[in-house]
Amino acid sequence: MPENEKEQIVHVLDTSVFIKPEGRKFSDKVCVTTYSVMDELQSLESKVVFDMFLKKGMALMHPSEEKMKEVERGVEKLGDRVSKADVSVVALALELREKGKNVVVVTDDYSVQNLCSFFKMEFTPVATQGIRERVEWVKKCIYCNISVEEDECPRCGMHDFRFVPRKKKRLK
């Protein structure tokens, strides 16, 4: 694969990109989102921003039913509350990754980030983009709800983990 093609990152956008002012900086990148995300936008302002992304070349896609179901099974395991639009974003990202694309999901939603982690899908936050500070994640077995350092849960031996942000200690 040529170097420039390898570095072409496809940004799969969730609703937070169109709602938060910081999201606009992604409009110059290679972007794609789903019809469900479009349907979920409520405010006039977010719809205007959405149109601006479309004019700049953002692609609009439907993930396959198959991928939607795969992600829904992940949602059931994790027990998080996510919208249909959230599911569609992760499903589309997985689909594009399978087609060999270099994909990153752009989202500020912890549940969506969790879902990405579950599927080992790369993600980046919207509002904190560019800030050096990174969220530290704690890996927990979704069955036993204990923190796990190893590749498998020492209690039940399973490999299904959720990632929760570690609470930051406030510096005085």
Ligand SMILES: [Zn+2]
């Ligand atoms: Zn376990």
